[in-house]
Amino acid sequence: MSISTPARNIPLARPSIGIEEENAVLDALRSGWISQGPRVAEFEQKFAAYVGAQYAVAVSSCTTALHLALVVAGIGPGDEVICPSLSFIATANAIVYARARPIFADIDPATYNIDPASIERAITSRTRGILLVHQVGLPAALDEIAQIAGKHGLVVVEDAACAIGAEYHQKRIGLPHSTMACFSFHPRKILTTGEGGMITTAD
Numbered sequence: 256m257s258i259s260t261p262a263r264n265i266p267l268a269r270p271s272i273g274i275e276e277e278n279a280v281l282d283a284l285r286s287g288w289i290s291q292g293p294r295v296a297e298f299e300q301k302f303a304a305y306v307g308a309q310y311a312v313a314v315s316s317c318t319t320a321l322h323l324a325l326v327v328a329g330i331g332p333g334d335e336v337i338c339p340s341l342s343f344i345a346t347a348n349a350i351v352y353a354r355a356r357p358i359f360a361d362i363d364p365a366t367y368n369i370d371p372a373s374i375e376r377a378i379t380s381r382t383r384g385i386l387l388v389h390q391v392g393l394p395a396a397l398d399e400i401a402q403i404a405g406k407h408g409l410v411v412v413e414d415a416a417c418a419i420g421a422e423y424h425q426k427r428i429g430l431p432h433s434t435m436a437c438f439s440f441h442p443r444k445i446l447t448t449g450e451g452g453m454i455t456t457a458d
Contacts (some may be wrong), residue, residue, distance in 0.1 A: 259356045262351045265285050267443055268341065268441075268442065268443035268444075269333060270447055273408075274301055278317045290350060290419065293439065295313050298313060298448075299311040299312060299313050299453070300395045301369040302438075303455060303457070304317065304340075304438075304451055305427070305429075305431075306427045306428065306429025306430060306455055307420075307426060307427055307430055307431070307458060308427060308429050308430040308431075308436075308455035308457065309430070309456070309457045309458075310452070310455065310457070310458075311453050311455045312454045312455075312456075313451060313452070313453055313454065314451070314453065314454060315450070315451060315452065316382075316439065316441070316450060316451060316452045317345065317414070317437050317438060317439030317440075317441070317452040318345040318348060318349055318352075318452070319452055320347065320437035320438065320439075320452035320453060321345065321349030321412065321414060321437045322349045322352040322353060323454060324349075324354070324412045324434075324435040324437055325349060325352075325353040325384065325386070325412060325455055326353050327418070327435070328381070328384060328410040328412060328434055328435065329410070330350070330353045330355050330384050330410070331353060331354055331355060331385055332354040332355070333355075333381060334353075334355040334356070334383040334384070335355065335356045335357075335358045335379060335380060335381040335382045335383065336350045336353075336355050336356070336358065336379070336382070336383060336384040336385065336386050337357075337358045337359075337360050337369075337374050337377045337382060337385045337386070337413045338350060338357050338358070338360070338369070338385075338386040338387070338388070338414075339359070339360060339362050339368065339369040339387065339388050340357060340359040340360060340361060340362060340363045340389070341367055341390070342390070343416070345414075345416075346386060346388055346414050347359075348366050349386070349414075350386060355383070355384075356381075357386075358377050358379075358382070359377075360373035360374050360377045360425045361373035362390075364395075365388075366390065366393055366395075367390040367391070367393070367452065368387070368388065368389070368390050368394075368395040368396065368448060369385075369387050369388065369395055369396075369400070369402055371396050371403060374403055375403055376402065378403075378407055378409075382407065382409060383409060383410065384409050384410040384411065384412060385400060385403070385404055385409055385410070385411050385412070386412050386414060387400055387411065387412075387413055387414065387433075388413075388414040388416075389413065389414070389416075389417065389418035389421060389428055390417075391417050392418045392419075392420075392421045392423070392445070393418075393421070393426055394421050394423040395413075397423050397432045397433070398424075399431070401433070410434050411433040411434055412434060412435050412436075412437065413428065413432065413433050413435070413436040413437065414437055415428045415429065415437060415438050416437065416438060416439035416441075416444065417439070417444060417445070418438070418450075419444065419445045419446050420445060429455040430455050430457055431457055432441040434456065434458070435454055435455065435456045435458075436454070436455045436456075437453070437454055437455075438451060438452060438453040438454075438455070439451075439452050440452060440453070
């Protein structure tokens with residue numbers, strides 16, 4: 256005798272799209288601005304204000320944001336960037352896109368975020384940066400990581416793809432915790448634009 260159980264489809268995420276979002280899309284289409292334009296500039300300003308950053312720059316995806324942040328921070332060929340061993344592949348890919356080498360650090364099993372002690376052990380003469388991840392929106396140990404980065408002269412970039420609205424010491428992720436923070440607006444994230452990303456910075 257065999258027992259069969261019907262398969263259930265449980266979505267990882269289900270975007271909540273209502274009439275307001277439908278109307279906003281129609282308004283954008285009818286405005287003639289299909290990309291960039293005044294709505295994107297308004298979104299950048301409101302997002303920066305929301306997270307407490309001085310500037311926000313909209314891009315095509317969080318992967319693009321991470322890549323650009325590393326390049327702007329001066330990461331390039333021959334450099335090493337420490338990142339967590341547990342993350343979506345885009346974290347390490349962004350380092351490779353900048354023509355640098357990802358160095359994987361261990362995670363803290365209690366938080367699944369990068370372990371600061373593991374960062375310290377991974378630093379070499381070629382290390383130029385730390386690309387931390389706020390795993391599923393839980394902020395990483397920013398104070399400890401900033402202390403390590405300061406001691407070794409390293410740049411810190413935050414992969415905050417899932418961390419819109421998250422707070423660290425009563426301040427929203429997005430600044431003033433690091434050089435740059437990068438967010439995702441993919442449909443499975445907290446806030447979606449269909450696709451897209453954002454870099455926030457004080458510089």
